[in-house]
């Protein structure tokens with residue numbers, strides 16, 4: 556990694572990638588980091604404080620990267636988005652992301668969001684709920700949406716285990732992959748993840764220097780498809796990854812959550 560450069564990490568999380576970038580670009584590389592989740596932001600800020608003025612952190616969604624970089628009057632040499640949810644959010648945030656916990660059905664990455672998973676399950680119309688499950692590629696989406704609408708008349712959904720019970724009742728199984736896809740579909744809706752990605756794909760090439768690069772790591776096909784077609788159809792971008800980069804078997808062994816990761820890289824023309 557070259558020095559004296561400007562890097563952007565749009566999804567800082569607990570700061571793993573940010574730290575690696577700051578180390579590799581030492582002593583002069585500058586990193587602009589964005590993290591939406593309040594708790595992750597605080598932890599990352601502490602972890603990265605040793606880099607002093609080389610790190611500029613924003614507790615904001617990555618949809619504000621263009622606006623912030625414009626304010627600072629800089630263009631980026633490289634931008635990274637590592638989409639979705641972190642182990643910290645899943646296991647330690649208490650916000651109802653995991654079907655293995657019993658927590659309130661919240662699923663907001665940031666408290667700046669009004670919508671929660673509980674609101675979706677209890678107050679979306681049948682049609683809206685069906686769309687959430689269809690978009691999330693949930694099996695038998697329409698019938699499951701109908702089932703939820705019936706079930707909530709008897710008792711509103713409160714906790715993650717209420718949803719797990721409903722899944723078991725409807726599908727007669729509680730396979731982890733099925734629960735994961737249903738929880739993911741609600742998380743995507745609460746946080747408007749696909750819309751955020753669309754904004755980023757449209758705006759981020761504008762703040763790259765010529766030959767600057769953008770790398771996006773996605774964890775499900777809905778996101779990967781958006782990235783693939785946006786890069787392909789973007790006259791500002793030369794695609795550097797004809798096929799997405801995927802983790803090696805060895806990396807998957809070390810980090811099983813990486814198994815579905817796909818990275819695509821584009822270069823500013």
Ligand SMILES: C[S@@+](CC[C@H](N)C(=O)[O-])C[C@H]1O[C@@H](n2cnc3c(N)ncnc32)[C@H](O)[C@@H]1O
Nearest residue numbers: 566568569570571572591592616617637639641
């Ligand atoms: C897969 S984790 C990233 C982990 C990070 N690369 C690391 O090394 O620790 C994704 C992170 O992106 C954050 N995130 C998701 N959507 C975001 C958005 N629109 N803007 C900013 N951060 C977002 C999540 O809160 C989460 O911490």
